[in-house]
Amino acid sequence: QVTLKESGxxxxxxxxTLSLTCTFSGFSLSTYGMGVGWIRQPSGxxxxxxxxxxxxxxxYYNPSLKxxxxxxxxxxxxxxxxxxxxxxxxxxxxxxxxxxxxxxxGAYFDYWGQGVxxxxxx
Amino acid sequence: xxxxxxxxALAVSPGERVTISCRASESVxxxxxxxxxxxxxxxxxxxxxxxxxxxxxxxxxxxxxxxTDFTLTIxxxxxxxxxxxxxxxxxxxWTFGGGTxxxxx
Numbered sequence: 001q002v003t004l005k006e007s008g009x010x011x012x013x014x015x016x017t018l019s020l021t022c023t024f025s026g027f028s029l030s031t032y033g034m035g036v037g038w039i040r041q042p043s044g045x046x047x048x049x050x051x052x053x054x055x056x057x058x059x060y061y062n063p064s065l066k067x068x069x070x071x072x073x074x075x076x077x078x079x080x081x082x083x084x085x086x087x088x089x090x091x092x093x094x095x096x097x098x099x100x101x102x103x104x105x106g107a108y109f110d111y112w113g114q115g116v117x118x119x120x121x122x
Numbered sequence: 123x124x125x126x127x128x129x130x131a132l133a134v135s136p137g138e139r140v141t142i143s144c145r146a147s148e149s150v151x152x153x154x155x156x157x158x159x160x161x162x163x164x165x166x167x168x169x170x171x172x173x174x175x176x177x178x179x180x181x182x183x184x185x186x187x188x189x190t191d192f193t194l195t196i197x198x199x200x201x202x203x204x205x206x207x208x209x210x211x212x213x214x215x216w217t218f219g220g221g222t223x224x225x226x227x
Binding site for chain 1: 123152153155159167170171176208210212213216218219220
């Protein structure tokens with residue numbers, strides 16, 4: 001079955017770089033139509049899409065955060081990564097990774113990880 | 123940015139029919155999807171490509187719409203449906219609606 005699990009530093013200071021890892025099983029990021037996305041959710045608030053990476057290494061970013069985000073993957077180890085530079089308190093949130101699937105007509109997230117809480121605090 | 127607008131909250135009685143709406147600021151064709159999120163849990167896919175029921179999701183859930191106006195319908199509503207429901211488009215980058223919190227009376 002498909003599973004995803006996020007990992008991260010837990011807490012970091014303003015201006016640092018946040019590095020997140022998504023370790024998944026049950027699918028391969030080398031398979032046509034497969035992708036991984038990152039989404040975050042501040043406590044008590046809504047969902048914000050951050051970035052997607054696809055089987056062909058295409059990458060897409062939220063335009064409002066694009067200059068701070070880098071998404072990458074390690075296909076052989078079934079992992080995807082997200083880096084966010086120059087964090088501040090507004091980046092405090094639960095970060096989710098999710099499997100993205102593309103079925104010709106469009107794409108969506110069909111499996112989600114449990115999320116990892118990240119706090120930015122001095 | 124394609125902005126998705128949802129009503130913030132709804133309250134219904136068990137057994138009733140509820141419709142949750144999502145309006146896009148521009149056409150997204152049928153690239154609209156719906157997720158359910160219960161407190162403390164990750165979101166769960168309910169409906170993809172506007173009207174396709176995800177495997178394992180009860181047939182009480184259905185989706186409709188195209189262009190800018192979309193609807194998630196739950197009929198009949200059960201107590202376990204208490205949750206926040208999000209729409210999400212994948213036509214122009216990816217964006218989520220603000221969520222509709224469904225409460226049962």
